Amino acid sequence: MGLTPRPERKVVEYNPSSQEGWVATRLDFLVNWGRANSLWPMPFGTACCAIEFMATAASRFDLARFGMERMSFSPRQADVLICAGRVPFKLAPVIRRIWQQMPQPKWSIAMGACASTGNIFDNYAVVQGIDTIIPVDVYVPGCPPRPEGLMYGIMMLQEKVKRERMADEGIRNEMEPDPNSKLYIPPPLIDELSEPFGNSVHQTRSGL
Amino acid sequence: MTAPFEIQHAGSALGNAPAPTSPVNVPHRGGEPNPSAAALREKFGDAIRRVDVVWAETTVYVAPTSVLDIVRWLHDDPSQRYDYLSDVTAVEHRDYEAPIEVVWHLRSLPFRRFLRLKAQIPKNKLEVASVWSVYKGADWLERETFDMFGIRFIGHPDLRRILMWEQYREGYPLRKDFPLRGRFSRAEQLRQALAANPEARYSMEELSIADAFEDLPTEMRQRLKGGERTGE
Numbered sequence: 253m254g255l256t257p258r259p260e261r262k263v264v265e266y267n268p269s270s271q272e273g274w275v276a277t278r279l280d281f282l283v284n285w286g287r288a289n290s291l292w293p294m295p296f297g298t299a300c301c302a303i304e305f306m307a308t309a310a311s312r313f314d315l316a317r318f319g320m321e322r323m324s325f326s327p328r329q330a331d332v333l334i335c336a337g338r339v340p341f342k343l344a345p346v347i348r349r350i351w352q353q354m355p356q357p358k359w360s361i362a363m364g365a366c367a368s369t370g371n372i373f374d375n376y377a378v379v380q381g382i383d384t385i386i387p388v389d390v391y392v393p394g395c396p397p398r399p400e401g402l403m404y405g406i407m408m409l410q411e412k413v414k415r416e417r418m419a420d421e422g423i424r425n426e427m428e429p430d431p432n433s434k435l436y437i438p439p440p441l442i443d444e445l446s447e448p449f450g451n452s453v454h455q456t457r458s459g460l
Numbered sequence: 461m462t463a464p465f466e467i468q469h470a471g472s473a474l475g476n477a478p479a480p481t482s483p484v485n486v487p488h489r490g491g492e493p494n495p496s497a498a499a500l501r502e503k504f505g506d507a508i509r510r511v512d513v514v515w516a517e518t519t520v521y522v523a524p525t526s527v528l529d530i531v532r533w534l535h536d537d538p539s540q541r542y543d544y545l546s547d548v549t550a551v552e553h554r555d556y557e558a559p560i561e562v563v564w565h566l567r568s569l570p571f572r573r574f575l576r577l578k579a580q581i582p583k584n585k586l587e588v589a590s591v592w593s594v595y596k597g598a599d600w601l602e603r604e605t606f607d608m609f610g611i612r613f614i615g616h617p618d619l620r621r622i623l624m625w626e627q628y629r630e631g632y633p634l635r636k637d638f639p640l641r642g643r644f645s646r647a648e649q650l651r652q653a654l655a656a657n658p659e660a661r662y663s664m665e666e667l668s669i670a671d672a673f674e675d676l677p678t679e680m681r682q683r684l685k686g687g688e689r690t691g692e
Contacts, residue, residue: 341653342625348654376633376642376649377624384650439647 280418287331287357288413290319291406294330294354296347299337301364301396308399318406327353332409333386336396338366339379351386356424359389359413361405364396371395468543473570480572486516494518496540496568496575504530509580517574524562524579528589528615531577534566535594542566542575545591548601550609552636562588562611581611590615608634625656 266272293315297305309315309323324330327350339347351360362382365371368391370380382388389412392405416423430436471477490513497511497518507530509521522530534542547565559580566575581588590613592598602613603622610632613619620626624633629652630643642649 341649344650344653345656375640376630376638379650379653380646384646385654439645439651442647 280416281414283418284414284416288410291331291359291409291413292322292324292329293320294324294327294333294350295336296333296350297336298339298343299364299366301336301367304396304399305334305336305363305402308402313399313403315403315406318403318410320406327351328355330354331358333358333360334363334402335360335367335382336363338371338373339382339385340377341379342377344379344385347382348385356426357416359409360386361390361392361402361409362388363392363402363405364394366395368393468569470569471572473541474572483516488515489513491516494573494575496520496534496542496573499537499539500530500534503533517576519576519578521578521580524581524588527562527564527577527579528591528593531564531566531591532594534568534575540568541570542568542573544569545595545597545601548591548598548605550605550611550634552609552634554636556583556636559583560586560609560611562605564591586611587614589613590619592616608632610635625653627652627656 295302295305307313309321315321320332327333331354333347333351333354335347351358360382362368366373366378367382368388370378374380379385390405390409392401394401397405431438471480493511493513497508497520500520500522501508501511504522504526507523507526509523512519512521531542534540544567545564546567547563549563551561551563553561559582561578561580564577566577567573568575579588586609588611590598590602592602592613592615599616599618600622602616603618603620605611606613606616606619607621607623621628630649631638633642644652
């Protein structure tokens with residue numbers, strides 16, 4: 253065919269004087285290392301936690317050390333959704349839509365007690381934890397958490413990202429509740445099952 | 461260039477009166493009422509039910525049927541000139557038999573006066589006249605009062621919910637008989653909230669104010685033109 257076969261090489265030669273650098277590693281490790289250190293956050297700040305989040309991003313605490321200095325105000329370019337503050341029911345479809353608009357791979361952090369559980373706002377207007385709307389990777393406690401707390405949560409998320417395996421195919425599955433599925437439980441049945449103590453979605457611990 | 465409105469300077473109608481100082485030793489009850497209260501009694505007679513002075517602020521209880529006349533007179537009369545409506549809200553008392561009070565906070569910048577109007581309306585007929593024709597700023601304040609208490613303001617141009625979403629079916633959250641967590645279960649509340657289409661929350665009026673209507677996608681424009689607001 254006019255092409256000379258390549259010589260078979262069993263041994264990789266390396267000549268230090270050639271100035272060529274190269275590294276042998278696992279692809280998983282390399283990809284995860286890159287992802288973990290360039291997380292672009294989508295800030296979803298609705299309350300006082302957003303003030304602490306801004307302080308985290310500012311010069312004293314310097315979120316840029318973690319590769320997160322680029323706030324992504326468009327969900328299309330974001331990697332991690334940081335929900336800072338309480339989410340009223342009126343915003344529930346909005347945060348769900350933003351989460352759906354973010355491309356994979358994506359993670360989310362529930363920053364503060366309100367985003368994690370609803371906090372003291374156990375009332376008619378506030379979602380009792382954003383994990384009832386979107387999946388959450390890291391919960392940061394505090395009311396509001398100090399910037400160190402948020403950064404600790406971010407480092408935990410980085411650890412989580414670094415331990416992901418591409419061989420794990422289920423890790424990127426997005427599941428929407430499908431009313432036709434045999435596994436689907438309608439809300440009234442959830443309420444019935446959760447009596448008399450309630451669950452995280454349906455709370456009946458007092459007569460309020 | 462002239463301003464498109466007349467600039468009001470605080471205290472401009474008081475002439476050479478001395479500059480106001482912070483009040484001291486204000487009694488809880490009693491004291492000198494706002495001079496507008498006496499003028500209201502003279503003008504409207506029986507429509508003025510009671511005048512209270514609480515912490516040196518004057519509260520005038522008026523008949524619900526003559527609210528609009530009284531507010532219009534307070535706004536237009538050159539001896540009153542209440543040119544700023546700072547709040548419209550309502551109070552429901554714990555006593556179930558007690559009527560609901562609708563409250564208007566009026567301020568006269570030229571005379572440096574503050575006046576609180578209250579109208580007691582029975583619970584079986586929560587209706588009162590809108591003051592939107594006098595103060596355009598009453599629009600959202602009355603919508604909020606309607607949203608939270610269910611009081612219908614007759615004559616309001618666009619009486620819809622403003623804080624809760626328009627499909628909210630659980631009642632009026634600031635009423636005493638409203639349970640703190642709402643009437644539906646958490647699962648049902650979440651299901652209803654997530655079923656809403658966030659893009660279709662805006663009414664034609666709001667979109668025309670934002671002047672963004674022409675920039676919307678064709679499909680969304682058609683939906684909104686058809687009068688659809690909920691997207692459900």
